[in-house]
Amino acid sequence: MGLRGEAAIVGVADYPSERVYSGTRQFSLEQWADLSSRALADAGIASSEVNGIVCVGDVSESAMFHPATIAEYCGWSLDYAERVDLGGASAVAAVWRAAAAIELGICDVVVVTCTGRPKPELPSASPQERARTVNASSWTWGSPQSEFEVPYGDIPPNVGFAFYASRYHALYGNEPADHLARAKIAADQRTSACMNPNAAFFGKPITPEDVLASRLIADPLHILEIVMLCHGGGSVVLASKARAQRCPKRPVFLTGCGEHLAHKTPTYSVDEIPRTPISYVADRAFAMSGIDRSDIDMLQLYDCYTITVLLTIEQSGFCDPGGGLDLVRRNDLSYKGSFPVNTHGGMLGMGQPGFAGGLSMVLEATRQIRGECGNRQVRKHDTAYITGTGGIMSEQAALIVQGA
Amino acid sequence: MSDTVPKPRPRPTPTSQPYWDALRDERIVVQRCRACDHWVHYPRSRCSKCLSDQLVFQVVDGAATVYTFTVARQATAPPFVDEVPQIITIVELAEGVRFTTNLVDVAPEDVRVGMRVQPVFDHGDDGMTLLRYRPA
Numbered sequence: 107m108g109l110r111g112e113a114a115i116v117g118v119a120d121y122p123s124e125r126v127y128s129g130t131r132q133f134s135l136e137q138w139a140d141l142s143s144r145a146l147a148d149a150g151i152a153s154s155e156v157n158g159i160v161c162v163g164d165v166s167e168s169a170m171f172h173p174a175t176i177a178e179y180c181g182w183s184l185d186y187a188e189r190v191d192l193g194g195a196s197a198v199a200a201v202w203r204a205a206a207a208i209e210l211g212i213c214d215v216v217v218v219t220c221t222g223r224p225k226p227e228l229p230s231a232s233p234q235e236r237a238r239t240v241n242a243s244s245w246t247w248g249s250p251q252s253e254f255e256v257p258y259g260d261i262p263p264n265v266g267f268a269f270y271a272s273r274y275h276a277l278y279g280n281e282p283a284d285h286l287a288r289a290k291i292a293a294d295q296r297t298s299a300c301m302n303p304n305a306a307f308f309g310k311p312i313t314p315e316d317v318l319a320s321r322l323i324a325d326p327l328h329i330l331e332i333v334m335l336c337h338g339g340g341s342v343v344l345a346s347k348a349r350a351q352r353c354p355k356r357p358v359f360l361t362g363c364g365e366h367l368a369h370k371t372p373t374y375s376v377d378e379i380p381r382t383p384i385s386y387v388a389d390r391a392f393a394m395s396g397i398d399r400s401d402i403d404m405l406q407l408y409d410c411y412t413i414t415v416l417l418t419i420e421q422s423g424f425c426d427p428g429g430g431l432d433l434v435r436r437n438d439l440s441y442k443g444s445f446p447v448n449t450h451g452g453m454l455g456m457g458q459p460g461f462a463g464g465l466s467m468v469l470e471a472t473r474q475i476r477g478e479c480g481n482r483q484v485r486k487h488d489t490a491y492i493t494g495t496g497g498i499m500s501e502q503a504a505l506i507v508q509g510a
Numbered sequence: 511m512s513d514t515v516p517k518p519r520p521r522p523t524p525t526s527q528p529y530w531d532a533l534r535d536e537r538i539v540v541q542r543c544r545a546c547d548h549w550v551h552y553p554r555s556r557c558s559k560c561l562s563d564q565l566v567f568q569v570v571d572g573a574a575t576v577y578t579f580t581v582a583r584q585a586t587a588p589p590f591v592d593e594v595p596q597i598i599t600i601v602e603l604a605e606g607v608r609f610t611t612n613l614v615d616v617a618p619e620d621v622r623v624g625m626r627v628q629p630v631f632d633h634g635d636d637g638m639t640l641l642r643y644r645p646a
């Protein structure tokens with residue numbers, strides 16, 4: 107049962123993460139085509155070979171029919187197409203779906219692309235959207251969130267992640283040193299971002315003390331432990347083992363995966379906070395891959411907040427619940443450290459280009475396993491554990507990837 | 511200018527109307543499933559444990575503890591600028607259900623996970639009553 111390790115990532119491409127995008131604006135369809143063509147070039151695969159795509163909800167020109175719109179635009183004749191709606195977990199979830207479809211034998215070249223650059227806007231566009239002052243994903247009458255959360259100021263996402271962090275610290279350690287350990291996650295990732303010229307915070311190292319001295323946004327979370335939105339984009343090409351063997355670069359096979367979700371708003375989590383969905387996923391993914399946590403060379407973890415990384419490390423089984431603070435204190439999490447996490451800087455160091463932020467973990471794992479990461483290359487680079495997180499710890503997905 | 515942005519208010523549905531009506535009368539009602547005894551909040555048409563439609567509103571006293579909280583040091587959205595620092599919490603009732611709410615009459619520094627809190631009925635001009643909490 108599960109993936110047999112017969113589908114591989116064979117091509118990757120991305121745009122740099124930029125705080126301000128000054129280039130020509132392109133529609134999301136144009137970005138889809140551009141990013142995909144770059145990833146296909148990296149894979150050495152012709153556009154005509156593409157017979158599957160997985161997209162996420164970022165084709166803003168269409169309310170629905172995204173896959174067909176993309177297929178038509180890019181001229182692809184597809185035997186498999188899907189749109190994933192799992193928030194920040196969408197990119198990772200899209201990659202395992204692509205691998206599963208390939209192993210099922212219904213397609214052999216699948217493109218996953220996430221667009222994240224600004225689109226052209228009509229000056230008169232959507233007055234409704236402009237008038238909207240509350241950023242809640244469920245807005246209309248009959249949405250529980252609009253009725254029971256929004257009136258109390260519980261507007262995603264800072265509040266929800268702060269709920270997890272507050273209760274975590276109340277249970278496992280609420281001293282200044284414990285908060286400093288959480289802050290160290292952002293600082294260590296920034297060390298890696300300083301080796302990534304495509305990161306928005308390239309060349310700007312910070313210390314854990316800087317993080318705690320930065321502006322408090324929602325107790326206990328500070329501005330430097332919250333992702334900064336930016337512009338960018340990413341694309342991944344997956345292919346069957348047979349096709350991958352004819353690609354120029356080291357194929358990166360998917361050998362384990364999983365996902366889990368049960369709530370949208372933390373108030374209604376059936377699990378006691380801070381338990382998160384990844385706690386259901388990791389054992390399954392490792393059992394599927396047949397490797398142990400000690401075999402993992404690097405972790406590329408969705409990092410919308412420091413607390414997300416901390417909980418993901420613990421609940422993926424790399425330490426006991428509550429042991430994450432100590433693990434962070436004892437290890438250097440940067441690319442050169444004893445426990446490398448988000449070696450590209452993560453979204454905390456790179457910026458979050460929309461859905462492409464979640465795909466950046468897949469791209470970085472691929473480039474590390476290929477040995478393409480230059481001065482941020484980790485020493486041993488054959489296996490990676492990758493996660494995605496959507497909503498407020500609502501949906502999480504994991505991938506285990508191994509170089510051939 | 512920002513304090514002129516209207517606050518988002520609850521818009522009851524046919525299913526949730528009894529909950530909001532009760533708050534206006536300063537009572538708290540929570541659905542209980544006749545089939546499996548599960549307490550259900552927010553109001554639903556079917557039980558979130560067994561999918562039975564045998565849900566009945568029952569009055570509860572509303573005494574709760576702080577399950578987790580945050581203090582919004584910057585407004586979570588423009589309509590809440592005048593409430594900063596706003597204490598946003600999840601409270602847990604003895605029945606096990608949890609509410610999203612705000613703590614009032616307490617300094618942010620004094621809030622703790624596990625502290626006991628009691629209901630405050632905040633009646634608005636629009637006929638809607640929000641359920642907030644204060645230290646017990």
Ligand SMILES: [Zn+2]
Pocket residue numbers: 543544545546547548557558559560561562
């Ligand atoms: Zn029931």
